[in-house]
Amino acid sequence: MNDNIVFIELNVLCVTILALVLMKVVSGLSKSNRVDVSFARVIIAHIFMTIFYCVTGLLSDMGAHTLNGINLILISRTLCDIGVYLSVYSWISFIMKTEKPFFEKDKKGVLIWAMPFAGLTALSLYSPFTRMFFYIDGSGMLHNGDLALFQKVVVYMTALLASSTCFTSSRKYDDSDKRKLVASIALYPVLPFIAAVAELYTSGCFVPAASMLMLLMIFFNNQEMMIYKDHLTGLNNRSRLLRYLEDRMENGRNGLYAIMMDVNHFKEINDHYGHVEGDKVLAYVADSLKAVMDKVPRKAFLARYGGDEFILIINMDSEGDIKNLVKAIKRKVGNFGPGLKKIPISIACGYVKYDKKYCDIDSFIEAADEAMYRDKYKNRNDNANMMPEQALPADFNRVS
Known part of the structure; x- marks a missing residue:
């Protein structure tokens, strides 16, 4: 019993x-x-x-x-x-x-x-x-x-x-x-x-x-x-990024790159069209980044760093490979599928290769951030022409 x-x-x-x-x-x-x-x-x-x-x-x-x-x-x-x-x-x-x-x-x-x-x-x-x-x-x-x-x-x-x-x-x-x-x-x-x-x-x-x-x-x-997930984009969040980088930098692996990315004119999108449309833009960019990385046969870590900034940590054999990846990212973000109107979105990218001179995570990320801003300002005239008073289409939905 x-x-x-x-x-x-x-x-x-x-x-x-x-x-x-x-x-x-x-x-x-x-x-x-x-x-x-x-x-x-x-x-x-x-x-x-x-x-x-x-x-x-x-x-x-x-x-x-x-x-x-x-x-x-x-x-x-x-x-x-x-x-x-x-x-x-x-x-x-x-x-x-x-x-x-x-x-x-x-x-x-x-x-x-x-x-x-x-x-x-x-x-x-x-x-x-x-x-x-x-x-x-x-x-x-x-x-x-x-x-x-x-x-x-x-x-x-x-x-x-x-x-x-x-x-x-x-x-x-x-x-x-x-x-x-x-x-x-x-x-x-x-x-x-x-x-x-x-x-x-x-x-x-x-x-x-x-x-x-x-x-x-x-x-x-x-x-x-x-x-450790960002609920809007489904990417890793900043806390997860820091944990990941701590492990990778301690191991000091060769060929480790950080690519910092930022949506051009994102403040204007929020101010002009509202935060709901701004969230759709971030979701679209995140999906575009995931789509690019799905085709790259490399181990990679993709995260939303904060606001409209994204960061990618990846091992590459050469700087030429990184440049090709950056081109693919920019092309994908500005490439909309059939039936969708052109939306004025572009992305600035800056990359940096890990080196022992970066004594901590902050200095490594800061170097990538500076590279990203150099890219943003270098192309700001072209980017400015993409933005003016163009309204986002009413049927702008998240694209996977």
Whole structure:
């Protein structure tokens, strides 16, 4: 009886904690944010799994003494298995949307990852008749079937294979906080797999608690990341930049450049058209910068430094490469897609290469800032001609 009480309390605690996390995720949910929507689905699937883990455990402990009781246990155990499949597959979908590995690029890849779980679901539905994954003995007690270990191995080996994509992609990040988040996502199936194997040889129920702990680790690491995000542009904020630069400058890596960028005539945009339009301009510039960097096969750190200033930290082989990157940035910011009117926006860029003479972060950033202002004043006549009393179009929306 005491074991049942502990079992119920543990599962109720897991469901309660996951429900609180879900409320937190949903409260800040944006339908356009595929990652947040996907993580919410992961939590919902785990709540479903935990509930049926609890129900199945209680029913099996009581035993089945009637035909209805037997059917109830078999249905509950089948739904418990399906809950596990949904939990793991929703987590794999979460990886797809977080890291965008190669298998997300086409629908065939998504279907390939769904196939093991579709097959296992079919086998679980037939297990009451075949006794493959579970069965009820003559005394009415629920037991694991002959292929129960195979079932768990297929589920968690599929999850571990998906995890390998996270470990591979984590190498592209210089940012320690981002690496930590990706590592926590990749490590998710390890503890639940150990718990699932332990359940085969003990009477315990460890998977819900193990899964909850791993989801909490992902959630807290993601929350820490969000603290350092600029909410308007989605870029890293100034605090995150300083932490990042502190690490990079301490290592003294060669070929490290800082590019400082500033929107020309931004004060006039705010004064003339209002801060709402000014925010749209900043969002557009941020999206343009991200679009450029997506095509650059280099590790880079992009942040909003403050106001209309942006900064890019990147390693390059030569000054010529940096100049080409600056040209690409300026061209992208002034290049609007089909159907959009020309909007008077341009950007000034200045870059500086890291050197030991920059004794601290401030001096390094200040040097990039001075280079940016030299570029701004050098081109101010051309920029002035772009700005005069031209109104931003009424249909000016954020361009991704």
